[in-house]
């Protein structure tokens with residue numbers, strides 16, 4: 001019996017912050033699958049490849065070796081041996097990851113790696129297709145969401161704290177566009193798995209969402 005936890009949901013719903021806290025409380029390994037798609041996207045950007053260049057993406061994705069390691073419980077994404085954590089959190093890389101994750105070759109490669117990671121140890125994994133595709137047997141599946149305005153406001157605050165120049169309208173538009181792309185792609189679109197529980201974090205603090213999910217987990221096991 002595996003006790004994996006799957007958390008899916010749109011960009012900015014708080015998945016990684018919440019999943020990280022849950023991992024700490026349960027002494028679980030946290031796997032951030034978005035970071036893997038971001039590392040792949042960074043590789044494409046560095047090669048000067050555009051999202052519509054499918055053939056080039058198919059070829060380049062074979063040359064990108066993506067692995068995960070952990071330092072003090074923090075996930076490190078390695079791209080061909082280089083730790084790229086410091087490069088993957090930009091809007092440019094996020095949008096490129098959304099655009100290139102529609103590619104079937106990219107997805108097959110990432111899903112294999114993710115399933116491999118969950119084979120040897122129980123994990124809490126977040127992404128877009130974890131409950132529906134990567135970990136269909138997860139003991140708990142959560143679909144974590146929040147309104148696009150609230151998600152944009154959270155992102156805006158985060159960027160302001162990092163002193164990145166930005167405006168709320170553009171961020172909200174990016175979020176709405178990204179939701180649309182992630183939910184309407186042909187391969188493994190973002191959707192709530194049939195057996196997933198919906199958690200709307202719009203009016204919840206991070207700690208409230210963490211508690212809600214841990215309570216649900218404890219009911220299950």
Ligand code: DC
Pocket residue numbers: 011012033034035037038094097098101126127128129130178182
């Ligand atoms: O969660 P994130 O913002 O870091 O993810 C970046 C993009 O990667 C997201 O817009 C879609 C893609 N992604 C995916 O297709 N499947 C996943 N399991 C995780 C991310």
